[in-house]
Amino acid sequence: MAEWVEKNGRMKVRKTPLCLLALLAGLAAGPGLVLPRAAPGALDLARQLNQAFIEVAEKVSPAVVVISVAHKVDYDSGDEENPFWDLPSPFRRQLEEWFFRQPERRPRSRAPIFDGQGSGIVIREDGYILTNRHVVDGAAKIRVRFKTGKEYDAEIRGVDAQSDIAVIKIDAKGLPTAKLGNSDKVKVGEFAVAIGAPFELDYSVTFGHVSAKGRRVIFDPSMDQDFIQTDANINPGNSGGPLVNIDGEVIGVNTLIRGLRTGIGFAIPSNLAQEVADKLIADGKYRRSWLGVEIRALSDFVDYKDMAEGVQEGVVVTGIVQDGPAAKSDLRLGDVITAVDGKAVSTAQQLKAEVRAKRIGQSTTLDVVRKGKRLAIKVKPDEWPDEVQPVAAKRRSPSESETTDVGLTLRPLTRELAKQYDIEPSEGLLVTAVEPGSLAYRKGIQRGDVITEINAQPVMALADYRSAMKKADLKKGVVVNLVSRGVSKFVILKDTGE
Secondary structure: OEEEEEEOOEEEEEEOOHHHHHHHHHHHHOOOOOOOOOOHHHHHHHHHHHHHHHHHHHHHHHHEEEEEEEEOOEOOOOOOOOOOOOOOHHHHHHHHHHHHOOOOOOOOEOOOEEEEEEEEEEEEOOOEEEEEHHHHOOOOEEEEEOOOOOEEEEEEEEEEOOOOEEEEEEOOOOOOOOOEOOHHHOOOOOEEEEEEOHHHOOOEEEEEEEEEEEEOOOOOOOOOOOEEEEOOOOOOOOOOOEEEOOOOOEEEEEEEEOOOOOOOEEEEEHHHHHHHHHHHHHHOOOOOEEOOEEEEEHHHOHHHHOOOOOOOOOEEEEEEEOOOOHHHOOOOOOOEEEEEOOEEOOOHHHHHHHHHOOOOOOOEEEEEEEOOEEEEEEEOOEEOOOOOOOOOOOOOOOOOOEEOOOOEEEEEOOHHHHHHOOOOOOOOEEEEEEOOOOHHHHOOOOOOOEEEEEOOEEOOOHHHHHHHHHHOOOOOOEEEEEEEOOEEEEEEEOOOOO
16 A cells, blocks of 8 residues: 655655555455454563563562551540541541540540551561651551561651651561662652552552653642652552652652642652651761751743842742841842752752751852842751741731732731731731732732731731832732741732732
8 A cells, every 4th residue: 555645745655564554455445354463572572571570579579568557535425436536637636535525524535546547668577668748647656567467566766747758666586677768869750659558458569650750739838748749549548658750769759749630649758758767866866057048949830930130040939037147137028049069959958958957057159149249148057846836926907908909918016916816916918818819819818917018018017008009010920028927928919810
């Protein structure tokens, strides 16, 4: 079979490949078609790939454990079952606490009930097991089961809330261990295999690919987390189990999913997991250095990129925690950090990794670009606190309110309003309402936030706000500095016409 094609002004005959001829003939022949066999080489390749997945599962599964967690139950109501049992644990505990405070209820202790399950990875032959903090959180008793069926009681060696990593310990020797790979070398698109106990289906193996790296999926931008995204099916019960490459090396600790059966799962990179786990094993705690800033890669911050002068890559300081290390330095909102002690950084996680490695209290130099000027700013990282506390500031008065054209209702912040909204007194305008769907709403401004500046102009009274907004251009973008839950930050209000 052939067809005429035009080439360089002349008509030539192009032959149709024989394999396509066979396929077309088969289609014409109808359902009784017997297609030609695939080339032996192709089948051999498929068999090799099939065998590779089998070998990965056989290699890693002995070092994977099923973790059962029991929580202490205090309940006495005359009913056989806790009426709050089917609720998510945070809500259940709140309701139980209220319920047991009622005078007619007399709590009594029951034996812990095994009501939680996850997975874990043996990382040392003498019984140290890596898992997620949320798997063992609030545990009264922990039991570990191997694929052989052998069970052990376990105790928590240490947990790290910021990374959601935990290490538990069992009394055993000579255990099979998993090899932790180098997650920095992971490539998007490579095979990824998840092993764990989803929905109590022990030692389930699913496979897919590495979908992305460097994902941030926790709302709190100060959290020290950075995820590998995968389309290997991860479900409840996979938490704490391994995500491995085709060589059987652990490249991540499975932690989160975005909706069931969506093919969107997240794993903590193995390098971060190992760094934290080593410290938990040695000291029972992971002490990390902290700048007290919220940050965002300039490359991802489209609205701000056009405003940043003289810099193409770096990390934008979008928030500064009051009374944190950065607040005591010359660092300012909107600064673009390009290097830490001379080492270039262009993503939030690169900056966090560099700061995390610094000794607490050690003077560190940040290379910064501010309004086109290059600066070297000294800051002394502190130890990451258990809780971030805002610092009190001075007070201001008048009391009228105003609804703005960006969807905000504002009032000058007074001591009475600060007490009412449970925030620290400060200078600025209190957001008392945000219109759903408005520009301010879409940019994440919330009720209780305090606006302090508009385009670097302080706003202490409503007249200040009106004056600043009159000079501003929403089409180009307006920089709004504010304090939200004790963190100084900024957002850009830009009317894109949407």
